[in-house]
Amino acid sequence: MNPTRRTVLLAGATAALLPALSAQAAPKAAALQPYASYWYPDSLPSGTPGTGITWRSLKSWCPADDADLAFNASTVPLAARFTPTPANPTARADQARIQSLVSFGPTAGNPSQGSATADYYALTHWAYTDELVFWGGSSGEGLILAPNAPIVDAAHRHGVPVLGNIFLPPVAYGGQLQWTRDLVQKDAAGRYPLAERLVAVAAAYGFDGWFVNAETSGGNTSLGADMLGFLRELKALARAKGQRVTWYDSMTVNGSVSWQGALNSQNEAFFQAADDMFVDFRWTAAKLASSGERAAQLGRSRYELWAGADVEANGWNASVNWDAIVPRDKAHVVSVGFYRPEWTRNHLPADGRTPGDFHAADDRFWTGRSLDPSHPDGTDSWRAPAVSVADRSTVTSMPFASVFNTGHGLRWYEDGEVTSDAPWNHLGLQDRLPSRRWVVHTEGQRPAVTFDFADAWRGGSSVLVDGELDGPAVVEVYATRLPVTADTVVELIHRTDAGSVNVELAVATAEPTAPGATPPYTYIPVTTADSWQTSAVRLAGLSGTVHAIGVRLTPVDGGPVRWRLGGLAVRDATHTPAAPTALRVTAASGGDFRFAWNQAPGDVRHHTLHRLLPDGTRRFLGGTCQRAFFAGGLRPEQGEAEARFELRAVGELYTTSAPATVTHRW
Template sequence: MCEGCPGPALSVTRRSLLAGLGAFLLPTATATAPDLQPHASYWYPEDLLHWRPERDRDLPFNRSTVPLAPRFAPPPANRTARSGQARVSALVSFAPTSGNPSQGSGTADFYALSNWAYLDELVFWGGSSGEGLILAPNAPVVDAAHRNGVPVLGTVFLPPVAYGGKLQWTRDLVQRDARGGFPVADRLIRVARTYGFDGWFLNAETGGGDARLGADMRDFVAHLHAHGRGLRVTWYDAMVASGDIDWQNRLDDSNAAFFDAAGTMFVNFGWNKDGLLSSARRAATMRRSPYELWAGVDVEANGWDTHVDWDAVVPSDRPHVASFGFYRPEWTWKSLPSGRRSPADFHARDDRFWSGASLDPSRPAAGPWRPPAASVADRSAVTALPFATTFNTGHGLGWYERGRRISDAPWNHLGLQDRLPGRRWVVRTDGARPDVAFDFADAWHGGSSLLVAGPLTDPATVGLYDVRLPVSAATVVELTHHSAEAVHVELAVTADRRTRFLSAGTLHGHGWRTTVLSLGALAGRTLDALGIRLTVPGRGGTVRWRLGRLAVRDAVAPAPARPRALHVIAARPDGSTAAALRLAWQAAPGPVRHYELRQALPGGGFRFLGGTCGHAYYVPALRRTAGEAATRIEVRAVDELYAASVPAHVTHRWPTSR
């Protein structure tokens, strides 16, 4: 038990952000990675002072290119969720501090977070005394979050002395220059701007400081927030004004100066009802919103079985008291039993965590676990045309293009994730409710598709997207879908609070089919929602209908331009049959969603190598085929409708045998 922590009544919960981190906080040995493998960046404070963008060889692989999308709150899916009150933050460790690949990796066993609709802020959690204290988020996480309108924060972690923390590191962080400024704060601002993320989570837990150090830390936080000009700064309730560590579990005189200097504060996990009420009152006297306080909820060990006094935070009979912050919601992935960490198993559990055991946010099941969908209004980033999705979750067991499986290799890369339905899953029917889920056995593009399967005795309407999309006489919706059993498909479109159903015909076998439906009759209106109604002909039966692509567009745009100046930055051979490569190119002119790389095979055909939203990519193992003398690598720009450009190409020549 740490000094200043609550007593035994909270023995099963966290008293500080340190507890439960285990190996992530201690010096760890990591496997030696190939010399060319780029990783997420991390530093000690003194090291960061020497960082320069022009000398950062991994910067092209770590820079986010997706801007933070605007989003809106549609009418809540149920009567208990509220807009404009409590929000949700999440502290997530996607991988250890060191050895975290910059651009995904060759496994589908990954925390592919996709319930962005309920999140207001994501903290890329990490840092350790043996690796580094300042951790910048990698580009795939930032790109996926930004596509859904969620800002991402890096972490500054000053560990307790018991876990290797040194008070000198705190002094290094808040050191002043000759003009009284804070050079490390200025460097944090520059890192965030250069890498393309949105701010910093400050977690100072090294004890032994004095009032002078506390004042310097307060001024450091204020400098970072003020000079960051729009960057987010979240302060963790650990250090107090005296300079020592004393978790208050509320906003009070001891930590108010830090909250005043920062944008938000993460309240330590020992909070109670009275403490949160007094915190809200104290925030009001500071002319701050109580929803700028995150009440910490530690779910690392027990997930949805965690005991939480939800009525103290988000009471159902009066205004919410504060926001709340999940610590380590990747429990939904980590806690899967060995051999069952498949993408489908993970998403089923993750949807339950965010939507509830009913898997329908329009009617969250009652019980001790109160999922975000029961209290917090979801938000949508689908606000402009063109809009398209292939229901790609950012990881998969293979890769598909136009319905054809072109790679059997598992993969993960969150930057390739689509904007996915925010409400998992609202199904309206008078009969049997079919299952709705992401499926990884077939896809139109990427690694997954949407599957509706099970008994269907009456028509069932599946809600997909809440949107704000302008409709013109030229607007159409494209559905790429197929069904093993006969099913009649209708597009459900809502505008002006009225839902209309447009027939897409009856499907039965024959592979993927694209149906184009005109919205011209709604010209001049704004589209509010998109869904699908399925009916089994006759007296009902079983449905197994798969949606691989949904697109809303006006006129057909020309294919994107190709990327320019593709070249090999560096190559590292692995014998004569494989090589690691670093590639870079100049951005293609015009709007581009992402880039895809593939290897041309002798005699025709391609091998998928990967994709990225940036302008550089690391190929860990280019494989030589049939003794070829050289291998051609292609990079194509892909637009929002998944049209691909003419490829740019570069050749890698293999060593000749002697």
């Protein structure tokens, strides 16, 4: 990569890294508001931290003293994935994969459990991603970042591991070589105590390992040897806990920082000590080819090398030699490492971007200009992941349900009614979403299919099919591996907003005959209405395994059709979760509250917290997968003497428990 692009990279990677900028950018911290955690390895900077910044030493961390751990710990286990028949003939199932380095927020002041805005990078295209790195770090705030729980919960539902980030910055951006020495310090027994501490943090917080990026120059061979010993011990300890370690191509074995853009003798030892390696942007086609060959000679997969693709500044307009990574006509060379794909949000005007604008851009990035992975646009210079990489799904067991919640919204809906008109984001509330968006099989005009935020059955969004239908159109919704029993029922919650259309549930019990082909669907009619309608269909006459679920829309009179899908469930029984117990206010300051509770036995998807107002209505305050929640900025209403709160457990089928209640006197 040329120096200009490197400068751009560093400037982006260290946004708000300089202490002065960090102090200005960080919000004033509410006393009780929990934030994502960040640390220095051991020694702290000189001086005092900026407003809203807390300097912490990882060496001093222990879970018993972590007051925000309950808010930051993921509760969703990493789901297993399968690969359905690819959506198109060029998508490979067993070759290149995708790693994404994403900055979801600042190092300091990044709320633990979402916030009151819909303007958020609500990543939904997990189906193409193999590893997510919680990118960030700052010389003025902290160098080691633990991903916050909503991101981990959403990723885990889709089978994607999430790594915390260790960023040792360049000297030009405040990096101090002492911090590198702190990270790799040894105890009297010759062990690396911070390797053990990092693994303990990941285990306590529920994420999947660490991305190690050592870019502070000035080291020597001795420091290089210490870093290699540290990395080997980190990997050994991580593997024992089911965690993983990724190395960034920066420091070389002699301790200097020299980005190679290849796997070679200068970084091979680090690659061997890690699970995989992000190859710096200086790569060329020849370097990647030799790197893949070298990995194979080491007995490693070439796809454990992520070739960096810098999309922070230009997104799908970035200049990437795709044939050097994922050629169309021969085996993929290595995997893809996206640096900052949140460009899909950030390039939109900050003063007017909407969730719909973001998802339109994000679909363009991941699916390509055609917006249909089964029909890629061959003239598109951007080789979207869906063109080269087969999607994957985690929908393998019942009960399964989705209300197509993307993890942010302009308001909150329950049973089609607004229970909070405040915008919000919380990725932990995101559903398992359709993996290939959006495949439409039709001989006629293709309708537009999008996540829509103007109305929803539950959460903040629904699926909207909108267009001039001149023939039947089959919209693929989920690739699944669900067993069919005598009691299996599929439920659709849907509504016709405009036009006249016949709706059929489409169910396939086998794979398509070829990539891109329509699954062998059986079509079952369902009733339609211009208000929310729940249609329950028993799969009588079908047996085996459900491989795909979709809907077929057939126009009655022609003309524009707007049809909305608000929910889908597959079940062979219903279950209502038991109520949580011991709901309590653990801290209160003005209108800011911390809540905690005990979860009842049994499966619980998440919890929702409502405020019961004096007029008897319920106002949604938020939801979380954790056993603790923060609500801020509350005030007495209508002269009430005490605030009343209700907490409910929500099951996988979106059935809700009886409430647990607590009051707080103002």
